[in-house]
Amino acid sequence: MDYKIHISGLKPGRYDYEFPVGKELFLEYGNAYIFDADLVAYVAMEKGGGWMNVSCHTKGTVTVECDRCLEDLVIPMDFTADLAVKSAKIGEREEADDELMIIDPSDGEVDLKQFIYDYICLNLPLKKVHEEGGCNPEVLKKLNEMRADEEAPKDTDTYTPFGGLAAMLKNKDINN
Numbered sequence: 001m002d003y004k005i006h007i008s009g010l011k012p013g014r015y016d017y018e019f020p021v022g023k024e025l026f027l028e029y030g031n032a033y034i035f036d037a038d039l040v041a042y043v044a045m046e047k048g049g050g051w052m053n054v055s056c057h058t059k060g061t062v063t064v065e066c067d068r069c070l071e072d073l074v075i076p077m078d079f080t081a082d083l084a085v086k087s088a089k090i091g092e093r094e095e096a097d098d099e100l101m102i103i104d105p106s107d108g109e110v111d112l113k114q115f116i117y118d119y120i121c122l123n124l125p126l127k128k129v130h131e132e133g134g135c136n137p138e139v140l141k142k143l144n145e146m147r148a149d150e151e152a153p154k155d156t157d158t159y160t161p162f163g164g165l166a167a168m169l170k171n172k173d174i175n176n
């Protein structure tokens, strides 16, 4: 996927771009937690001489695994992130950070891939679970049975001994 803005020869002014974001972006970064995505990054760029301000409004959904019932969980996303881009020669460059990107004056384009990817990951909720009552009751029942058979884990929020069950349930789905 291509998230590049071509800037060589571009006059100062405001420009708008739309970048679709699918699961390919996450595969590219080896991110196994997000297994589907249907997002659009709406980028508004204001270009001056030697600098650009990028405002990126990202909207849509990503699909992850529910931490509680291990089924697909679709998370809606709607956030805006800003990035300043400056062109500077090596030696006179300021420190780049999350909100400032430095490019060489000879660069004809700005690549927003890393920026878009990072901000999607940053805006994911910490607790990835279905709303109350939204989990698969069958799976919860099985998990509770297994939990009762085991010694109580010290920290139930982060303890996830059910990887084997997840694999088993996935195989069952395929066979059905």
Ligand SMILES: [Zn+2]
Pocket (backbone or CB within 6 Å): 066, 067, 068, 069, 070, 071, 129, 130, 134, 135, 136
């Ligand atoms: Zn769930």
